[in-house]
Amino acid sequence: MTISPAILGQLPLPDIRAVIFYKRDQITTDLICCDVEVGGAVWTFHEETAGWSDLIKHLSALPGLRSDWYEAVVNPPFTTAETIAFDRR
Known part of the structure; x- marks a missing residue:
């Protein structure tokens, strides 16, 4: 998956209920992940996904x-x- 403008369009800021960052132990490294709760669904992303900086x-x-x-x-x-980086639940 790529975090494209179309994906970001499905994450409208006024509708985001929560943003949670965490990391997964990958044995020799950690993988930073992010869950975004919006519209009753949770979208999960990680730092190795193209478009993470966007x-x-x-x-x-x-x-x-x-x-x-x-x-x-x-x-x-x-x-x-x-x-928990953001929470309006």
Whole structure:
């Protein structure tokens, strides 16, 4: 999957209910993931997906999105470190 403008169009900022970042232990590395709850569904993305930076730019426009989400997720390494970056549920 590619995070394309069409995908981002299905994630309208006013309709996003929650954004949760976490990481998955991949044995030698961690994979940063993001769940976006919108329209009663949860969309799951990860940092190796083409267009990840476009997703982060899009989500950064959410009012009140935690600006420190990355630091909260990456430390300590090899733990889940689930971080709720945005919540209007």
